[in-house]
Amino acid sequence: MSLVGGLVESGRAQLRKWGRFTLFTLRLLAVSPRALLRPSLVVEQVHNSGALSLVIIMLSGLFVGMVLGLQGYDLLRRFGSTESLGTAAALGLLRELGPVVTALLFAGRAGTALTSEIGLMSATDQLSAMEMMAVDPVRRVCAPRFLGGVIAMPLLAAIFSMIGIYGAQLVGVTLMGVDAGQFWSQMRSAVELRDIVEGVVKSVAFGFACSAIAVYEGYHAVPTAEGVGRATTRTVVTSSVAVLAIDYMLTAVLL
């Protein structure tokens, strides 16, 4: 009986949290148009979430592309079609690996920074001070950071895929001896616009989810050192699971 009661209670708590998150996201969306009227704030956040994540995104993209080149070459060699390596790498990166790995890295790099920054602002009364100055912290602090993440994610994913394709080319063509002409021409004829659209749609959705989760966790963090630490952990865990779940759903819809 107590087990059932406990399950019901934890289910309720989970539902309440979902409700709070949904309401918070709706409020974010409602104030976002006004936040866009101050583009300098949003641009600053695109810089913080996007430009400052560039090195980790580019390095990871290069290595993921190189691994893809090695694995792809080995796999395709068994079927005697190594010249399709370019197509395989490009499709894998544009449709899946680019958006997903970028989002996971984003959650770890930019998401945690957002959560801890907003959480610490709350712990040091900066958000309360804004409220006391009749400035809505959701509009002034949360919305620009949310929009910055939504804008930065597709750009980062595009850069990730581009560097990844270069990495695959580096391994496949330069190291393994796949014909460069075949590599590029097969890729260009096989990759269609809808493949690119799929990647863009996914990365926008991931940007939305990761930024909303990071901002929500920061804003609702218990305003203590421990509370902010826990919120930061939750951001990474929740964002990662959300990205993978959304990825499956979008793939099922878009294929």
Next chain:
Amino acid sequence: MNDSTDAGAPATVDAIARLTDVAYSVGGRAIFDGLDIAIERGKVTAIMGPSGTGKTTLLRLITGQIRASRGLVVVDGEDLGALNRDGLYRLRRRMGMLFQNGALLTDLDVYENVAFPVREHTDLPEALIGPIVLMKLQAVGLRGAARLMPAELSGGMARRVALARAIVMDPKILIYDEPFAGLDPIALGVVMRLIRQTNDALGLTSIVVSHDVHEIGKLADAAYLLSGGKVIAAGTPAALAANPAPVVRQFMSGEADGPVPFHYPAPDYGGQLLGVGAGS
């Protein structure tokens, strides 16, 4: 309970903020029950009380950050219980608040911190914002620190910047949460003088929450002493100091034991040491 001084909120006072029979509880625990306070216009009013009596909670009630579960909170003619978010924000533009640590925005320098409310609430050109900000910084003696970041300021300086920021929109009411906590004697003197000067020069009403009896005695025009969720004494600081009630005397003269016990409630000492009450 009380005596010569007028505890509660006399109806005759020209009050800019008035709490009538206010109750507030968190998680079933009553913080206030039947609180009556009147903040007189133009005066410096102190709210005192031992730690944990809800002094900061009282400020949050007056500023509308939380709502009373019973009773009436009226500030500058507006019933806080009836205001929506927009109404509350409009009211807060007539109030300034100083948080204990200043609560400066850490990503902006001193100048931008003071300019922040102006930029958020007006479309004034930079040519006008500059002089306004510099005048407020000059008033707190920190015009030269305009380009420092909050992390480079001492505690006293941060509080003075926060004061400049709080008065930049020319509020009617200025609220200080523990403005003296952790200041060295010089900074403390500066902050005390600034509170008095600001109040008188700008024609404000100031509410100061503090438990520094000595400082409040020199600064405030009126004081309320809170304990156990109620006002237990009110009047001028001198009247409070002369109040014979044991709980008031204990607080005003800083005695370790008295009606507010030194010991947190605990099982019998001897019994616990001998292991008899260990399980309880």
